[in-house]
Amino acid sequence: MEAAQRAILAANLKRVRERIAAACARASRDAREVTLIAVTKTVSAEITEALIELGVADIGENKFQAAKEKFPQVPALRERGKIRRHFIGHLQSNKVKGVLELFDVIHSVDSLKLAEEIDKRALALRRGPVPCFIEVNSGEEQKQGVSHEQAWNLWLDCQRLGGVQLCGLMTMAPLKAGPAQTRSIFSKLAVTRDDVRAHENENQARHLGLSMGMSNDFEIAVEEGATHVRIGTALFEGLNVA
Numbered sequence: 001m002e003a004a005q006r007a008i009l010a011a012n013l014k015r016v017r018e019r020i021a022a023a024c025a026r027a028s029r030d031a032r033e034v035t036l037i038a039v040t041k042t043v044s045a046e047i048t049e050a051l052i053e054l055g056v057a058d059i060g061e062n063k064f065q066a067a068k069e070k071f072p073q074v075p076a077l078r079e080r081g082k083i084r085r086h087f088i089g090h091l092q093s094n095k096v097k098g099v100l101e102l103f104d105v106i107h108s109v110d111s112l113k114l115a116e117e118i119d120k121r122a123l124a125l126r127r128g129p130v131p132c133f134i135e136v137n138s139g140e141e142q143k144q145g146v147s148h149e150q151a152w153n154l155w156l157d158c159q160r161l162g163g164v165q166l167c168g169l170m171t172m173a174p175l176k177a178g179p180a181q182t183r184s185i186f187s188k189l190a191v192t193r194d195d196v197r198a199h200e201n202e203n204q205a206r207h208l209g210l211s212m213g214m215s216n217d218f219e220i221a222v223e224e225g226a227t228h229v230r231i232g233t234a235l236f237e238g239l240n241v242a
Helices: 003-026 045-053 064-073 093-102 112-125 148-158 179-197 202-206 218-223
Strands: 035-039 058-061 084-087 105-109 130-135 164-170 209-211 228-231
Touching: 003 035, 003 045, 003 218, 045 058, 045 064, 058 064, 064 084, 064 093, 084 093, 093 112, 105 112, 105 164, 112 130, 112 148, 112 164, 130 148, 148 164, 148 179, 164 179, 179 209, 179 218, 209 228, 218 228
Parallel strands: 035 058, 035 228, 058 084, 084 105, 105 130, 130 164, 164 209
Antiparallel strands: none
16 A cells, blocks of 8 residues: 555544543443444445554454455455454345354344344354344335334243343444434434343443444434444545545
8 A cells, every 4th residue: 555545544543532521421421432433335445454554453344255255365464363254235135144254243123033143153153142232223114123112022032042142232323314314323222222231140231332423423323322433434535545
């Protein structure tokens, strides 16, 4: 990667981290509570590798086939355990086996059928329980995810699956949503997470996360309690990503 391009990437990463820290300060939170997931779906293996060299420990992709082609080209992504690999896109049941072979965390469990397939494949692969977020729909009919009212029932159903480790809830605000609507969506997910927490044992409840916030709204998400933000565009501004 050219030095000039690497310098732009480093500056973008520094700026995003500073914005996360500032949002945490406004909410009286510790910035260490927030995991930055670099969403690399639009960039090359070279840029992905540079991000990891700059200290990014969490990489997100939303398409299985693209990740299957890219990950072998990035040394740190070839083996499980070096970098946490997050699958953040819609997951079809017939892609579960391949996704589990490539990824560590799934952010888009939206049905019991899918959770059961993850459970079955995880046990067959002998890889241990798969950390999963239940996807909650923000109100857009064309988007995946369960309703807030359905989230608790799906949570209960998933608890009997030994191959699934529930670690929180995920949502996406509409791209055209204004700040007030976005904040309301994220705040509502935090309330739903707190409702789940109230029924869990104290140790597990303490670790339940919120995967919410992207390049256009991650500061609001952090202020409303996000533990995982999924950032792509803000990291790659000014780069030649073709």
